[in-house]
Amino acid sequence: MMKNLTLLSSLALFSTSAFSADTDMQAQIDALNAKIEKMEKINAYQNKQISKVNQQSANDNIKWEIDYRAAYENLNYKYRDDAKTASGADDTANAGKTYSNPALLTSRLWLGMAASPFEGLTFHGQLAVYGYWGSENTANEDKSWRGSSRPHDLTVRFREGNFVYKFGNDWAVPMAFSVGRRPASMGFLANHRSGDAKPNSPLAHITNMEVDAAMVMFDFADTLLPGSYLKVVYGRAHDPVSMDAGSAKGTTPYIDPEDVATDDAAVDFLVLPISIYNNGQSNLMAQYAMILNSKGTNIEGATPIKKAGAGTTHMGALSYQLDGLNEDIDFLDSSTLFASIAATKTDPDSGYEMLGSTKSETGYSFWAGFLFPDMMTDGGRFGLEYNWGSKYWTPMTWAEDTVIGSKIATRGSAYEGYWNIPIEGKNLSAQLRYTYIDYNYRANTTCYWDDPADKNLDSAQDLRLYVRYQY
Numbered sequence: 001m002m003k004n005l006t007l008l009s010s011l012a013l014f015s016t017s018a019f020s021a022d023t024d025m026q027a028q029i030d031a032l033n034a035k036i037e038k039m040e041k042i043n044a045y046q047n048k049q050i051s052k053v054n055q056q057s058a059n060d061n062i063k064w065e066i067d068y069r070a071a072y073e074n075l076n077y078k079y080r081d082d083a084k085t086a087s088g089a090d091d092t093a094n095a096g097k098t099y100s101n102p103a104l105l106t107s108r109l110w111l112g113m114a115a116s117p118f119e120g121l122t123f124h125g126q127l128a129v130y131g132y133w134g135s136e137n138t139a140n141e142d143k144s145w146r147g148s149s150r151p152h153d154l155t156v157r158f159r160e161g162n163f164v165y166k167f168g169n170d171w172a173v174p175m176a177f178s179v180g181r182r183p184a185s186m187g188f189l190a191n192h193r194s195g196d197a198k199p200n201s202p203l204a205h206i207t208n209m210e211v212d213a214a215m216v217m218f219d220f221a222d223t224l225l226p227g228s229y230l231k232v233v234y235g236r237a238h239d240p241v242s243m244d245a246g247s248a249k250g251t252t253p254y255i256d257p258e259d260v261a262t263d264d265a266a267v268d269f270l271v272l273p274i275s276i277y278n279n280g281q282s283n284l285m286a287q288y289a290m291i292l293n294s295k296g297t298n299i300e301g302a303t304p305i306k307k308a309g310a311g312t313t314h315m316g317a318l319s320y321q322l323d324g325l326n327e328d329i330d331f332l333d334s335s336t337l338f339a340s341i342a343a344t345k346t347d348p349d350s351g352y353e354m355l356g357s358t359k360s361e362t363g364y365s366f367w368a369g370f371l372f373p374d375m376m377t378d379g380g381r382f383g384l385e386y387n388w389g390s391k392y393w394t395p396m397t398w399a400e401d402t403v404i405g406s407k408i409a410t411r412g413s414a415y416e417g418y419w420n421i422p423i424e425g426k427n428l429s430a431q432l433r434y435t436y437i438d439y440n441y442r443a444n445t446t447c448y449w450d451d452p453a454d455k456n457l458d459s460a461q462d463l464r465l466y467v468r469y470q471y
Contacts, residue, residue: 065112071466073104073403077457084454086446091456104403105133106151110159120167124183126160149185149210149400159210176217182233184211188285189319189338190401190408192371192383195420195431195468201231202273203287205317205342205367208397208408211235211269227278233271237291237396240264265293265309269396281323289315289396294346295447296354306449310352313448315395317342319367334381336371344394346448355392356451363393367408379422387414391441391452402435404460405445411452412440429468436461 077099083091108130116122132151162180183200190204191197202208213235220228240262241254269291276284296310319340326332342365346354355361369385389411397406407414418433437460441452 061115063114065110065114066469066471067108067110067112068470069108069466069468071106071108071464073101073106073465074463075101075104075404076461077404078459080455080458083456083458084442085456086450086454088451088454094456104151106403107131107133108151112160120169121163121165123163124160125162126183128157128159129154130157151403172223174219176215176219178215178217179213181210181212182215182235185209188283189321189340189367189369192336192338192369192420193385193401193416193418193433195429197426202271203285203317203319203340204397204401205319205340205365205408206287206289206315206344206395206397207271208395208401208406209237211237213269213271225277227275227280227283229275231271231273233273234268235271236266236268238267238295240266263298263305263308267294267309268292283321283323284319286318287316289313291315291396294354295449296346296348296352297449298351299353299358300351304353307447308352308449310354310448311346311348313354313394314345314347315342331373331375334373336369338367338369340367341365342367342395344392346392346394354448355394356453357392361392363390363411365389365393365395365408374419374421377421381420383416383418383420385414385416387416388412389444394444394448402462402464404435404437404462405443407435407437409444410437410439411442411444413438423467427470429470431464431466431468433464434462435464 079091079094079097081096083095085091109128111127113125114123130149130151131154135151135153158181160181160183162178162182164176164178166174166176168174182202184202185204185208186194186196186200187202187204187207188199190208191199213233215231215233217229217231220230269289271289272287274286274288276286278284291313293309294311294313295307298305298308298310317340319338321336321338323336324333325335325337343362344365345360345362346357347360348354348358352358366388367385369383371381371383374380374382387407387410389409391411393409393411395409397409400406401408407416414435414437416433416435418431421430421432423429437457439455439457439459442450442454443457443460444452
């Protein structure tokens with residue numbers, strides 16, 4: 001009996017101790033859970049505050065970009081034996097002669113800026129300096145649409161500056177609106193030869209110049225074909241208002257008085273870049289452009305007046321690019337093939353000439369290229385390109401794509417080969433490029449007031465080596 005009582009007492013004591021231990025442990029667990037829950041609330045609050053700070057910091061600051069390029073160029077020009085001047089007379093001073101510069105050294109700096117105060121609204125700007133070694137800050141009055149695209153002095157120029165506002169994301173056709181100086185050079189297809197992974201907005205075959213314009217974009221990617229969109233761009237390429245004509249002087253500032261001596265006029269344009277289809281491998285684009293008051297020659301007076309507002313120009317292009325020719329072969333899978341056809345048509349007003357003709361003249365052009373891995377570097381590629389243009393071919397490409405002139409605007413044939421070399425990722429790269437232009441007609445450098453039949457250059461060539469830093 002005593003043994004049983006002792007056993008029962010022991011069991012009771014053990015049970016009580018165990019219950020007490022369980023109770024204490026549960027209390028500790030509850031307390032720990034309460035502390036964890038409190039810490040989670042504190043962390044959530046802190047993360048929320050940090051997110052607000054980061055967002056505010058990002059919205060209140062501008063992101064800067066640096067694109068610096070130093071280049072060596074070897075230039076050569078050869079004049080025809082029967083070279084003509086712009087007036088059509090025999091160019092006895094240059095006929096049959098050759099000119100060269102064995103070492104043109106240039107530096108180009110693009111300083112980019114971007115800001116986005118909230119989703120859907122962005123700003124992008126770019127300042128440019130493009131000079132040759134040994135140049136000075138002289139007053140160079142080159143046109144703004146090519147001032148930062150060929151070497152001049154060390155003046156800082158306004159190259160790009162525009163905002164983009166996207167809206168209607170829940171619409172069947174989302175839209176975007178933009179105003180400012182457009183990123184209209186180094187466009188589709190020209191980005192390869194310039195060493196850029198992505199092209200800017202327009203088709204470089206007919207548009208390669210900085211312009212000021214307003215743009216409305218309609219995104220049809222979800223309603224029509226993948227990657228399809230339409231942009232409607234209207235802007236001004238030239239305004240005759242100048243300091244001497246009263247832009248900031250006289251009793252009627254910024255009013256352009258009628259000047260019979262120059263017959264000048266504002267040059268406005270309408271451009272419709274169209275992405276027809278883009279699935280990431282196949283990219284088909286088109287573009288139409290119309291230029292109002294295109295420059296030409298007024299032939300009604302006793303003395304012809306050049307650079308006059310002479311008529312209208314129409315332009316069109318269809319460009320296709322294929323990335324990855326065969327996914328089963330590494331070499332072809334990393335290759336790119338592109339081809340583009342384009343046409344320009346002048347329509348001079350009565351009493352005016354464009355391209356030396358009072359009639360409507362049509363020019364044609366073809367452009368093709370092939371890029372493939374160099375098999376020596378990680379990401380390096382060779383590129384081969386060919387351009388051909390007819391007698392009256394005249395695109396909007398006055399921002400020279402080479403220092404010897406625009407090879408895209410060539411009336412004749414242009415042959416080009418280049419090697420894009422990555423040195424340190426995307427930050428440091430180099431390029432070796434050779435361009436040879438064989439002219440069949442006058443070099444295309446003066447808009448619409450020279451006659452292509454007045455041939456001058458026979459050929460031009462440019463050998464270039466550059467090193468480029470981007471951040």
